[in-house]
Amino acid sequence: MAGHSKWKNIQKRKNAQDAKRGKIFMKHAKDIYIAAKQGGGDPEMNAGLRLTVEKAKSDNMPNENIDRAIKKATGDLDGANFEELTYEGYGPGGTAVMVEVLTDNKNRTASEVRHAFNKNGGNLGENGCVAFMFDRKGYLVIDQSQTDVDEDSVMLEAIEAGAEEMETVEGAYEIYTDPEDFQDVKSTMEKSGFAFEAAEITMIPQTLSEVDESAGNKMVKLVQMLEDMEDIQEVHHNMDANEEIMEQL
Structure with missing residues (x-):
């Protein structure tokens, strides 16, 4: 996956989640809403809804909030009626950026996203301008400290469950799947006793774009500004910078 690793970012973001719990619950509620709207309100019959509910519960979202969204x-x-949209553009240093939103007012959201790009040295582009640089993948993380199973055994379990690839990074095993196989791989490995620190379908960059310190700091401000917006669900990018900058994301 071109050296891409989300693990360190996940570790850092855990510490900040308590302060943003209200926004996190709102984002989960929107995810649950759209999944139930598309596939029905029964998690047993709707794999997309089941996944979003699991993610919400992993962040301790109350059951009553989940039920209300469904x-x-x-x-x-x-x-309100929400609409799924994706904005694409270029961040500082020519980095590729994809922004997934769920909004009940696309004019408001488009204006806010454009402002964030312009303020931080980026440019909002046309649909498709950077999407080809990313692959949609299932992504699972196992914390090495939480399992006594060795690397070869984890890889064998993952491949047998239907995963495409596994990488070992500092402190974790990262497993990638085809989006359609994600739920089967996750369920099969959970039945074998594995627990996941992260489990999602996300966009993985095919290659990384290395930037200098100046562009990297601007990129951090752009991502943080976008993530603070209520309508933003996910921000994907392909920036590669020094460790100090990456840890700020």
């Missing part, structure tokens, strides 16, 4: 989507409660 009921809004299925029409049992009144609520």
